[in-house]
Amino acid sequence: MQNIKQAIKNIRDKYVAVVTDKGFGHLNFEVESxxxxxxxxxxxADRIPLTKVSPDSVAHALFNAGAMGISLSPAVDHAMISGKAxxxxxxxxxxxxTYKGLLHLCSEAGAISHVTTWVIHEQDKVRMTSDVTSKPQIDIDNLFGDRGPVVGSMCTICTPSGDYLTTTMKAAELNQIAVMSGNDAWFGEFADEFRKKQVLKRALHSVASSHHGRLSDAAKHLSQDDLDLYETTERRAMSAPRPRAQESTTQQTRGEIAFQRGTRKRDEAPITLNTPKTQTGGLMLQ
Structure with a gap:
């Protein structure tokens, strides 16, 4: 821990210089350190505790966050640090x-006006024109009724100029990311929130890459491995070969099927062994 403290102390002057140069008055080195x-x-208690990592890499992460004007405070949840091999x-x-941090940066830079995300079901009707900057039309007959299985998600970002940038993800992509993430919450009651967050991250990445000057400036201090705009699981899922589609008799998505399979396993009766029983003091022991 002492080595990490010293490594952070060594970057104080550089951190203060870059924060001052960029006018990030909300960042204070003493507080952030x-x-x-x-x-x-x-x-x-993490799989790879930060106490075990290279001290210089901790200082490097702190400096990179400062170069973007981002705080590491969990209260705002704009960025996080973790150990990795x-x-x-x-x-x-x-x-x-995080997607909240990216949304914050894009908003501060004036790259976006407002954002809308939707989870699309089979019975929803989505109309898009050949003009990619036009707002898509979504018709939902019964918002709180049976809309069928999930078929995808979409995010529409309105730019200050009035253009609409729409990003879509199919259910197959979302389900593959869910399975590879290892996070059971993807298949829980808040699954739709995960689907919205995932398509939002992809949409914000597109906007930041083409419109956002601060991220462009921050790239001078970052290597490809330093900043994860996509979660690792999403990048892996996008590049992984797709399994060959097979005909199915169900209308459920793979995520919904996996969730129900897990529910059935939890509901199954426990297996007991047929061993001789012994009565002791009113207790039946097996």
């Missing part, structure tokens, strides 16, 4: 920009 050290201390086998600290 204490937050970083608290995150390190609280990671002791590099390709060379070295344990390093990784800086992750």
């Amino acid at each position: 204490k937050i970083a050290l608290r995150l390190v201390a609280n990671s002791i 590099s390709k060379a086998g070295q344990l390093i600290c990784k800086l992750h920009l």
Whole structure:
């Protein structure tokens, strides 16, 4: 821990210089360094605790966040740091920009006016014109009724100029990301919120790449491995080969089927062994 404190102390002048140069008056080195050290201390139960990673990588993550004008404070949830093994086998600290952080950056830069996300069901009707900057029309006969299985999600971002940028993801992509993430919450009661978040992240990435100057400036301080605009699971799912489609007699998505399969397993009666029973003091022991 002492080595990490020293590594963070060594970047103080550079951190203050870049924050001052960019006018990020809301960032204070003393405050942010204490937050970083608290995150390190609280990671002791993580799969790769930050206390075990390279001290310089922790300082590097703190500097990168400051270069973008992003705080590591969990209260705003704009960024997070975690331990990870590099390709060379070295344990390093990784800086992750959350979708909330990316939304914050895009909004501050004036790259977006407002955002709308939808989970699309089979019975919903979506009309889009050949003009990609036009707003799509979504018709839902009964918003709170049976709309059929989920077929995808979409996000529409309105730019300050009045253009509409629409990003879509099919159910197959969302389900593959859900399975590869290892997060059971994808198949729980808040599954739709995960679907919205995923398409929102992809949409914001597109906007940030083409419109957002601060991310472009921050790229000078970041390598490809430093900043994860996509979750690792999403990038893997996008590049993974798709399994050959098979004919199915059900109208449910793979995610819904997986969730029901898990529910059935939990509801199954426990297996007991037919061993001799012994009565002791009113208790039946097996």
